[in-house]
Every structure is written in C-alpha cells, then in structure tokens.
Amino acid sequence: MGRQRASRPDTRPTHSFPEPSGPSCTVTAPRAPGCANSGEVAIAGPALPPRPVSLPHGSHLCLTNARPRPLPTLPRSAPPLAGSTNNRVGLEALGGPAANAHAVGGPPAGIGGEATAFCPHSGRGAGGPRGAPAVKMASAADGDVGEALEQMRGLWPGVEDLSLNKLASSLGASEQALRLIISIFLGYPLALFYRHYLFYKDCYLIHLFHALTGLSIAYFNFGHQFYHSLLCVVLQFLILRLMGRTVTAVLTTLCFQMAYLLAGYYYTATADYDIKWTMPHCVLTLKLIGLSIDYYDGGKDRDSLSSEQQKYAIRGVPSLLEVAGFSYFYGAFLVGPQFSMNHYMKLVQGQLTDTPGKVPNSTIPALKRLSLGLVYLVGYTLLSPHITDDYLLSEDYDHRPFWFRCMYMLVWGKFVLYKYVTCWLVTEGVCILSGLGFNGFEENGKAKWDACANMKVWLFETTPRFNGTIASFNTNTNAWVARYIFKRLKFLGNKELSQGLSLLFLALWHGLHSGYLICFQMEFLIVIVEKQAASLIRESPTLSSLASITVLQPVYYLVQQTIHWLFMGYSMTAFCLFTWDKWLKVYRSIYFLGHTFFLSLLFVLPYVRKAMVPRKEKLKKRE
Structure with missing residues (x-):
C-alpha cells in the first residue's frame, strides 16, 4: 500500500x-x-x-x-x-x-x-x-479445486480472496455450507425455467433437463466426486434390466446401495459433521432402494398388493434417462425430500397441476414455504454463534450448576434442528413451484401442495409429545421407512421388533458413528415409555380425572414440553457429537439423566398400572 x-x-x-x-x-x-x-x-x-x-x-x-x-505453474518463490x-x-x-x-x-x-x-x-x-x-x-468443490484456480493461486497470491471460501468466511460459514445453500436456492430459478419453457414439452427433454441440472449441482458441490452418484444410478438401471422384477433384484439393490453408502461413510468419516458427497448419496440410496421395490411390486397381481403398494407399483420399464431424471431432480437431490418414481412421472407428463392444460398455480404456496424457511434461516444464523455444540464439551459447561446444564441442553436440542427445518422448507418450496408438490384436492376443492412436505411446522413447534415431533419432522423419510422397511417386516409378527429393526436401519443409513445408534436407541425407548404412560393415564380413572382439570392444563403443557425438549436434546447430543468420547463426556456431566429416567419408568410403569387401573378396564381391553 x-x-x-x-x-x-x-x-x-x-x-x-x-x-x-x-x-x-x-x-x-x-x-x-x-x-x-x-x-x-x-x-x-x-x-x-x-x-x-x-x-x-x-x-x-x-x-x-x-x-x-x-x-504456467510456478512455485511460491518464483520471480x-x-x-x-x-x-x-x-x-x-x-x-x-x-x-x-x-x-x-x-x-x-x-x-x-x-x-x-x-x-x-x-x-x-x-x-x-x-x-x-x-x-x-469458477472454482471446484472443496477438496477438488480446479487446475485453473490452483494455477492462479501460484501466479497471483490473493486470488483465493475472490473464491467462495472468502465469501463464506466473511459470513461465518464454511465453503461447503455456502455451496449447499446456493444450490438449494438455485432450485427456484430452475423451477421457473421449467414452468415457463418445459412443463408440457417432450418427456425426454424434461428428463434430460433434470439429469443435467442435478449433475451440475453435484459437480458444483463435490467436484469430480459426483461420479459416485452417477455410478450407482447406472448400476441400478442395469440391475433392474438384467435381474427384472425379482426378489434377487431387490436384495441386490438393498445390499449394494447400502454397502456403497456405508463404505463412503467409512472412507470419508471425520470426528465432525462435514458436507461431503455422502450427504446427497444417502438421499439417493433410499430413492434407488424404493425404486427397486416398486419395480418388483409392478410385476405382481394387483389383488395381492395393498392399496398403498398399488399406488407406488411401477408397471412399465423405466429407461436410463428416466431413472437419471428421477435421481437428479434439482429440487430434491441434495437434501430430499423422498418421492416415488410414479409421482415423478406424473410431473413429467404434466399431470401435477391444479389447472389441467396449464402450469400449476403454485407460486404463492411456494413463496409461503420459502418465506417460512427464510425466517428459520435468519433465526438460526443469528443464534448459532451463541448456541453451539462445542459449548457442551467445554470446561465452562462442566462447571455450571446441574439445572443450567439441563436447560442449556433443552434449548440447544430445539435450536439444533432448525438448520434441517430451513433446508427442508426451502426445498419444499422448489418442489411446489415445479408442481411436484401437488397432492390433489381437499374436500372443498382447494388444491393441496404437501406431497413433498418434510416438515409440519405448527405441529413441530407446539406438540408436547415425542411422537408428535417424530410425526412432524423429516416426514417423507419417516414415511419411506414405514412403507419399505417397517410394513415389509410384518412377517415377523412383532410390531416392536419391526420398529426396532426399522430404527436400526435408520441409524446405519445416517452413518457409522456410535452417536447415531445411541440416538435411535433412545428414540425407541422413549416412544415405548410414552405409549405406556399415555395408556396408563387414559385407563386410570384417577389419573384421567386429574388430567382433565381445565385450570391445570397450562401447567401440564409446560411440564410436558420441558420433559419433551430436555430429552430430545439429550438424544440429539449423541446424534450431533457422533463419537463415543464426546457424547459420553456430556452424558456423564448430567449423570446419564435420559437413560436413568426412561429405563426407570420402563420398569416402574407396569407396577403402577397394576395398582391404578381397575381389573374391569384390563378385561375390557383384552376383549
């Protein structure tokens, strides 16, 4: 200067x-x-x-x-x-x-x-x-910076100041996170282009548009590592064509796609949450497994299928371009939501509109979800410097009073979910704008746009029960697991066993860290105890009369919400801290409160039920 x-x-x-x-x-x-x-x-x-x-x-x-x-590439000391x-x-x-x-x-x-x-x-x-x-x-994804940028850095120190990394640093975020956000919001101009120029065009053009835009987004975020998804899509197409509508094809798909995903987790795992190619690949894995099962159902007699299976069964033979368009749809490739091949084909064929022959009137519903997503984004951005995962591991947290540690975990447990809420609301808006979110009409004739909804925001914010949070959060993924895993395990004849295996699948699908297993183990335990407690209150005359006192309803609600979010935070601690040394440190600091509380209730509630539920009620329930 x-x-x-x-x-x-x-x-x-x-x-x-x-x-x-x-x-x-x-x-x-x-x-x-x-x-x-x-x-x-x-x-x-x-x-x-x-x-x-x-x-x-x-x-x-x-x-x-x-x-x-x-x-030319020059060393740093070159003249x-x-x-x-x-x-x-x-x-x-x-x-x-x-x-x-x-x-x-x-x-x-x-x-x-x-x-x-x-x-x-x-x-x-x-x-x-x-x-x-x-x-x-233009720069490639983190970890795969293009040759041009590398050469420029060698020739012109400071050129990295012009990269997304510099912008991300100024915003207090990582470059990967900034690329992800840009890619998610990029869905809106792509959806507008699709609405105005491609909505009723030839199907192959639409599939090609979806495949190319999705691949471009993959390359922008992950560089040459986009080949992982492309390889799995092509191999999945070959499995469908070569093995046909057989159980062998379904089992091969399940084993191969899950093994590829878990291998990706193993070779890219770190002690922190990183945005890598495995993030969209877990979404793609469910898509391709669901595709193989629906294709298998398409070869069965309709009478042997449930009404739900008939809805999703694929009768035709999808082409490679159709499978690619379905897999790389720009509105759902990175973070979801899940949708079936049949629903996607309805979009391509111009059927997902509230006004046949015209583009859907979905702009206002899409903007509503976008606006709500932006509210959560702003809130998360403002509060994230003050409510962090790292503080749970700090010495200051350990030295705080027990009540403070519990209250911090309660607030953090609610807040940490907002980053997921933000992404899903924004991507839902993209799906609505494109028409993929169309879900028929209500009884009064009003169009429904919740086919791709991954969040029930009002229920999420107001429910005092764990089951309510599960029913309101990541709903499309939960519906996928219920449809393709839980209900397919009906032959076991044990609902709890089917539920436990479904949660084990979800834990492995999320990753290989021990924290995922602990989180979903806690969910299984909490759901069982909550059902027992609700049944006890409903069938016990004493407890039922106490629960119906109007003036005490606000107190009950406050107590339920406190318990609910305290132990949601307890479960999310393992989920977000990943490794056993981290979550174990935090659990020790609060004396394993969640495990102690719910395991105690699991053994105590049956005795309480014997004492407080009349025998007549028990006999009536058995009948």
Whole structure:
C-alpha cells in the first residue's frame, strides 16, 4: 500500500510501462485510499518490496498478456514474469483496505467500486457495481479445486480472496455450507425455467433437463466426486434390466446401495459433521432402494398388493434417462425430500397441476414455504454463534450448576434442528413451484401442495409429545421407512421388533458413528415409555380425572414440553457429537439423566398400572 503523503504538486517522474505487444486488460484506476494523488496505486510482487507507482490523472493501468497461452505453474518463490499478467503480481488493495485484493473501486465499495473494466481475453472482470465482486472465477468443490484456480493461486497470491471460501468466511460459514445453500436456492430459478419453457414439452427433454441440472449441482458441490452418484444410478438401471422384477433384484439393490453408502461413510468419516458427497448419496440410496421395490411390486397381481403398494407399483420399464431424471431432480437431490418414481412421472407428463392444460398455480404456496424457511434461516444464523455444540464439551459447561446444564441442553436440542427445518422448507418450496408438490384436492376443492412436505411446522413447534415431533419432522423419510422397511417386516409378527429393526436401519443409513445408534436407541425407548404412560393415564380413572382439570392444563403443557425438549436434546447430543468420547463426556456431566429416567419408568410403569387401573378396564381391553 502506498505511504500517506501530504498534498502537493506532483513533480515526480511518471513510470511508464512497455508498449503492449498483444491482447491487454485495461483497468481504470481511481484514487486509492492512502495514496496522495489520483491514479496512484500500489503494486507488489513476491521478489520486490511493495512500492508506490505514480500515474498521471486519468491514466490507466495496463497489464498485458503478450500472447494467450496456458497459465504456467510456478512455485511460491518464483520471480515475476515481466510484461505479463501471468505472473505472481498481487494487486494489493486497489480500492482501499476493505476491498477485495482484485477489486477496483473507491472507499465506499467493500468489493468492487465505481470504475469498471473487462478483459475479454482472460475472462476476468475488474470492478463493477458497488458491493459486486470485481473478478468472477469458477472454482471446484472443496477438496477438488480446479487446475485453473490452483494455477492462479501460484501466479497471483490473493486470488483465493475472490473464491467462495472468502465469501463464506466473511459470513461465518464454511465453503461447503455456502455451496449447499446456493444450490438449494438455485432450485427456484430452475423451477421457473421449467414452468415457463418445459412443463408440457417432450418427456425426454424434461428428463434430460433434470439429469443435467442435478449433475451440475453435484459437480458444483463435490467436484469430480459426483461420479459416485452417477455410478450407482447406472448400476441400478442395469440391475433392474438384467435381474427384472425379482426378489434377487431387490436384495441386490438393498445390499449394494447400502454397502456403497456405508463404505463412503467409512472412507470419508471425520470426528465432525462435514458436507461431503455422502450427504446427497444417502438421499439417493433410499430413492434407488424404493425404486427397486416398486419395480418388483409392478410385476405382481394387483389383488395381492395393498392399496398403498398399488399406488407406488411401477408397471412399465423405466429407461436410463428416466431413472437419471428421477435421481437428479434439482429440487430434491441434495437434501430430499423422498418421492416415488410414479409421482415423478406424473410431473413429467404434466399431470401435477391444479389447472389441467396449464402450469400449476403454485407460486404463492411456494413463496409461503420459502418465506417460512427464510425466517428459520435468519433465526438460526443469528443464534448459532451463541448456541453451539462445542459449548457442551467445554470446561465452562462442566462447571455450571446441574439445572443450567439441563436447560442449556433443552434449548440447544430445539435450536439444533432448525438448520434441517430451513433446508427442508426451502426445498419444499422448489418442489411446489415445479408442481411436484401437488397432492390433489381437499374436500372443498382447494388444491393441496404437501406431497413433498418434510416438515409440519405448527405441529413441530407446539406438540408436547415425542411422537408428535417424530410425526412432524423429516416426514417423507419417516414415511419411506414405514412403507419399505417397517410394513415389509410384518412377517415377523412383532410390531416392536419391526420398529426396532426399522430404527436400526435408520441409524446405519445416517452413518457409522456410535452417536447415531445411541440416538435411535433412545428414540425407541422413549416412544415405548410414552405409549405406556399415555395408556396408563387414559385407563386410570384417577389419573384421567386429574388430567382433565381445565385450570391445570397450562401447567401440564409446560411440564410436558420441558420433559419433551430436555430429552430430545439429550438424544440429539449423541446424534450431533457422533463419537463415543464426546457424547459420553456430556452424558456423564448430567449423570446419564435420559437413560436413568426412561429405563426407570420402563420398569416402574407396569407396577403402577397394576395398582391404578381397575381389573374391569384390563378385561375390557383384552376383549
């Protein structure tokens, strides 16, 4: 940066640059803060100390590229290549200390500024509207940075300031998280394009659009690792075609897709939550398993299927393009929701609309879900610096009073779910806008748009029961597990066993960390105890009369909500901290309160029931 000088006539010599011999990028240079005269900028190279360069008023800084050629890779200590932009020249603070390292502008502009220029040869823009990035660069996903960006980093220190990583850091987020959010919101312009240009077009064009946009989103987020999903989609198509509608095809799909997912978890696992290719792959795994089961049902006689199975059974033979479009639909590829192949095909065929022959009137319903998602996003963004997972592991948390530790876990347990609520509400809006969210009509003729709803927000926020939270949270995934796992285990003849195996499947589907197993084990235990307690209160005359006292209802509700969210937080502790050493540390700090409370109730409630439920009620229940 140039040194601050007192105002005086400019009598110093003007440093001239060689006459450019090839294509050039011209950047208008206004006065930079800290420089005495207009046109004075600071240029620094790795081999030379930063030095001021005086340019006359209205002059231009011209960086030339003698001939277009690939960017060479230079070591960090390489000297600059004179007369070329392909060297390690860092333009430090063109436009002030707060400006991006490659932005051109005055003090009011954080990134960018008033002066604007564009270099058609390099594809880089300099300057732009206030607050706009001065240089546009494309970079690959974290861990797979493209060669161009790597070369630029070697040649031009500070170019990473223009990347999404810099923007993410300024927002207090990771680059992966920012890419995920951008990709989710990108669904809205894609849905608008689909509505206006493709809604009633040929099916193959729609499948192609969905497949290409989904693959592009996968590459934007995960770089070359998008091949994992592509490989599984192609192999799944081959399984359907080669094995047909057989039990062998279903079992092969289940084993292969789950094994591939679990192998991905194993080889990419860390002690923290990372956004990697396995995140959308777990969504894809359920899609492909469900596809194989529906395809198998399509070969059965209709009378042998339940009404639900008849609804989802696939009678035709899907093509590779159809399977790809179904798998990569941009509104659900990254974080869900789940939907069936038959429902997707109705979208492609133009059937998912409340006005036949026209695009659906779904803009307002979509904007409502988007707005609600933004409310949760803002709330989570504002509170996330103050309510963190790390505090549960801190010494300060351990030294707090027991009641404080419990209350923090209660608040944290509710708050930690908001990031999931945000994503699902926003993606639901995308599905509604495209028409995929259409779910028929109500009795009064009003269109329903909840086919892809993953959240029942009002129930989630108001229910005092664990079963209510389960029924309101991640509903499409829960419905998938109920349809393809729980109900298919009916042959076991034991509802609790079927439920336990379903929860075990869910735990493995989430990952290999011990925290997932502990979380779903707690869910199983809590649901059983809650059912026993509700049955006891309902069948005991004494408890039933106490529960019906109107004036005490607010007290009951407050107590239920406190117990509900305290032990939801207790269960989510293991889910979010993953590894046994972390969640065990937190559980020790509160003396394994959740396990102690519910295991005690599990053994005590049967004796309480014997004492408080009359024999007549028991006999009537048996009858």
